[in-house]
Amino acid sequence: MSPFTGEESITSSYVMQENPDVIINIVDATNLSRSLFFTTQLLELGVPVVVALNKSDLNEKKGTKIDTEALSQKLGCPVINTVSTAAGGLKAVVQAAVAQAKGAQSVPPYLQGDIDLTDKAVVEAADRRRFDFVNRIVKEVETRRVFTKDKNFGDKIDAVLTNKWLGIPIFAVVMFLVFQISQVWVGTPLADILVGWLESFQGWAGGLLADASPLLSAILVDGVIGGVVAVVGFLPLVMVMYFLIALLEDCGYMVRVAVVLDPIFKKVGLSGKSVIPFVITVGCAVPGIMASRTIRNERERRATAMLAPFMPCGAKIPVIALFAGVFFNDAGWVSTLMYLSGIVLIFLGALLVNKIAGYKARKSFFIIELPEYKIPSFWGAFKSMCSRGWAYIVKAATIILLCNMAVQLMQTFTWGLQVAETAQASILASIALPFAYLLVPIVGVLSWQLAAAAVTGFIAKENVVGTLAVCFVGLENLINMEELVLLEGAGAEVAGIMAITKVAALAYLMFNLYTPPCFAAIGAMNAEMKSAKWVWGGIGLQLATGYTIAYLVYTIGTIVTGGPLNVGAAIGGLAAVLAMAGVVITLIMKTNKKLKEEYALSSAKQITVQIGAGS
Amino acid sequence: MKNAIVSLVLIGIAAAIVWHLIRAKQRGETCIGCPYAKQCGGKCGSGSIAADREKHS
Numbered sequence: 001m002s003p004f005t006g007e008e009s010i011t012s013s014y015v016m017q018e019n020p021d022v023i024i025n026i027v028d029a030t031n032l033s034r035s036l037f038f039t040t041q042l043l044e045l046g047v048p049v050v051v052a053l054n055k056s057d058l059n060e061k062k063g064t065k066i067d068t069e070a071l072s073q074k075l076g077c078p079v080i081n082t083v084s085t086a087a088g089g090l091k092a093v094v095q096a097a098v099a100q101a102k103g104a105q106s107v108p109p110y111l112q113g114d115i116d117l118t119d120k121a122v123v124e125a126a127d128r129r130r131f132d133f134v135n136r137i138v139k140e141v142e143t144r145r146v147f148t149k150d151k152n153f154g155d156k157i158d159a160v161l162t163n164k165w166l167g168i169p170i171f172a173v174v175m176f177l178v179f180q181i182s183q184v185w186v187g188t189p190l191a192d193i194l195v196g197w198l199e200s201f202q203g204w205a206g207g208l209l210a211d212a213s214p215l216l217s218a219i220l221v222d223g224v225i226g227g228v229v230a231v232v233g234f235l236p237l238v239m240v241m242y243f244l245i246a247l248l249e250d251c252g253y254m255v256r257v258a259v260v261l262d263p264i265f266k267k268v269g270l271s272g273k274s275v276i277p278f279v280i281t282v283g284c285a286v287p288g289i290m291a292s293r294t295i296r297n298e299r300e301r302r303a304t305a306m307l308a309p310f311m312p313c314g315a316k317i318p319v320i321a322l323f324a325g326v327f328f329n330d331a332g333w334v335s336t337l338m339y340l341s342g343i344v345l346i347f348l349g350a351l352l353v354n355k356i357a358g359y360k361a362r363k364s365f366f367i368i369e370l371p372e373y374k375i376p377s378f379w380g381a382f383k384s385m386c387s388r389g390w391a392y393i394v395k396a397a398t399i400i401l402l403c404n405m406a407v408q409l410m411q412t413f414t415w416g417l418q419v420a421e422t423a424q425a426s427i428l429a430s431i432a433l434p435f436a437y438l439l440v441p442i443v444g445v446l447s448w449q450l451a452a453a454a455v456t457g458f459i460a461k462e463n464v465v466g467t468l469a470v471c472f473v474g475l476e477n478l479i480n481m482e483e484l485v486l487l488e489g490a491g492a493e494v495a496g497i498m499a500i501t502k503v504a505a506l507a508y509l510m511f512n513l514y515t516p517p518c519f520a521a522i523g524a525m526n527a528e529m530k531s532a533k534w535v536w537g538g539i540g541l542q543l544a545t546g547y548t549i550a551y552l553v554y555t556i557g558t559i560v561t562g563g564p565l566n567v568g569a570a571i572g573g574l575a576a577v578l579a580m581a582g583v584v585i586t587l588i589m590k591t592n593k594k595l596k597e598e599y600a601l602s603s604a605k606q607i608t609v610q611i612g613a614g615s
Numbered sequence: 616m617k618n619a620i621v622s623l624v625l626i627g628i629a630a631a632i633v634w635h636l637i638r639a640k641q642r643g644e645t646c647i648g649c650p651y652a653k654q655c656g657g658k659c660g661s662g663s664i665a666a667d668r669e670k671h672s
Contacts, residue, residue, distance in 0.1 A: 219625060397632075
């Protein structure tokens with residue numbers, strides 16, 4: 001009942017202070033001796049408890065038998081077998097909870113009594129006594145065919161998947177396959193079918209409004225419907241990826257990834273627990289950042305929240321898929337490269353944060369429960385995919401649609417609310433143009449459309465695709481299979497519309513992926529960091545990283561491929577990058593100076609104490 | 616007539632979206648369109664699968 005993290009504190013204080021009617025204690029039936037420790041603590045509170053023995057299906061498979069009747073008698077509360085993935089036993093648990101809520105909890109089977117909680121040895125001895133009590137109960141009610149000490153098939157798989165040398169290459173291959181399947185083999189053909197239907201609808205709507213005002217028709221058909229079609233067209237890619245990630249989570253692999261990456265994260269001053277927020281961020285940066293609250297160390301928590309957005313989230317998949325599918329034949333390797341670059345940036349960013357924050361390496365531990373391997377539930381993964389896919393549709397139909405509408409209106413009108421005669425005269429062009437100058441060292445050309453897309457991407461990253469589709473006439477059909485056939489190879493036609501090279505496309509993609517995420521994610525960063533200095537530092541770090549990496553990719557890539565380099569812009573970009581590096585170096589020097597002063601002060605204090613003791 | 620209908624449709628779409636977003640915020644949804652959807656009960660991250668596993672560490 002001793003909480004370590006914020007959310008544990010809330011749960012603990014609710015249970016102890018709010019006097020709940022009944023507590024449903026979900027227990028891992030495959031690891032009864034460890035789980036019942038907490039159960040006995042709950043029973044001491046005097047609140048009626050119902051124990052749900054979850055994962056009981058796994059016990060059946062392994063031949064482990066738990067006498068629930070006997071366990072119920074020993075604990076003095078109902079014990080019910082459940083299988084959460086199949087809702088097995090749910091009804092019985094609810095019925096038992098309702099029945100228990102009407103009565104009172106019987107005498108607790110174990111009473112710790114008053115102890116001095118400030119005395120570590122006393123607390124440890126009390127915990128050992130409780131464990132002895134729990135182990136005695138488990139011995140009486142549980143019959144095992146397979147013991148924890150026995151080497152089983154899962155241990156053999158773990159020896160390979162979590163191997164010090166093989167673990168990371170295996171993870172890279174797994175992620176490559178996830179992207180290859182979701183974005184090339186399965187996702188793209190499905191997307192082509194969906195886009196075909198959506199375009200038919202767009203054409204039908206356009207035909208219906210043939211004799212309406214061209215302005216209104218353009219806003220509705222090209223702006224609203226076209227923009228949403230461009231985003232929703234990527235839905236199959238996103239859903240297939242969510243399906244595969246859900247399968248990996250369910251079979252127990254994703255937790256192993258945390259174990260594999262932990263030693264490396266420790267080396268750069270992050271917690272092994274940081275892996276969890278990074279993995280969650282693959283789905284969405286907001287819950288990813290918020291998951292960092294489970295990290296106890298404040299600096300590690302803030303650094304994790306700051307660095308998590310470097311992992312491309314689900315909202316960035318349409319952006320990756322757009323550029324990878326159109327400019328590069330093999331979309332799979334581009335996605336893999338973006339995710340691996342994200343991981344590398346996390347490491348480098350962590351080292352930089354350490355230098356700026358003045359972190360000194362120290363030993364820490366990482367304990368995580370590895371669930372047993374199991375054949376993943378396809379139905380569960382399907383449901384997870386559908387719920388996440390539905391959220392994507394809701395976002396496309398609300399925030400994205402509203403943004404597309406605003407972008408279309410701003411592109412149609414001038415500041416005097418007259419219809420703009422040229423796109424350059426529009427409100428959008430005038431707003432985006434200053435940003436476009438900043439992007440010249442990254443894309444090599446002055447393009448207000450690319451700048452507008454990058455800016456609207458801060459509202460939601462999918463907006464990059466929607467805005468490009470609205471601003472560049474003809475781009476709404478980018479993932480049409482027929483056009484892809486025409487564009488394969490050099491991608492010259494699309495490069496002609498967007499007026500950028502392949503290297504510039506890669507640099508622009510990286511700029512969008514690694515600069516600050518959407519406003520919602522920045523809000524989450526603010527909530528987790530609880531420090532304006534850290535939040536602005538994080539935004540600054542992300543901006544500097546995104547800009548620098550995009551500049552380096554474009555400049556070096558253009559030189560290597562022998563493309564035409566805009567020398568003036570390259571020098572300007574270099575000046576910007578050097579200025580950002582200068583700020584970072586100044587901050588590091590300031591921290592080092594501060595640390596030196598602190599160490600000097602503590603040395604002086606020690607000497608004073610010694611002199612004082614000596615006299 | 617068609618122009619009036621199209622204008623009304625556009626205004627209607629915008630109004631419906633704004634109404635939906637305001638209602639979602641009033642319900643306490645912190646992350647509209649989050650792919651973790653209802654899995655975290657609107658309180659992002661607190662109930663996600665991985666976070667739950669982490670809690671037991």
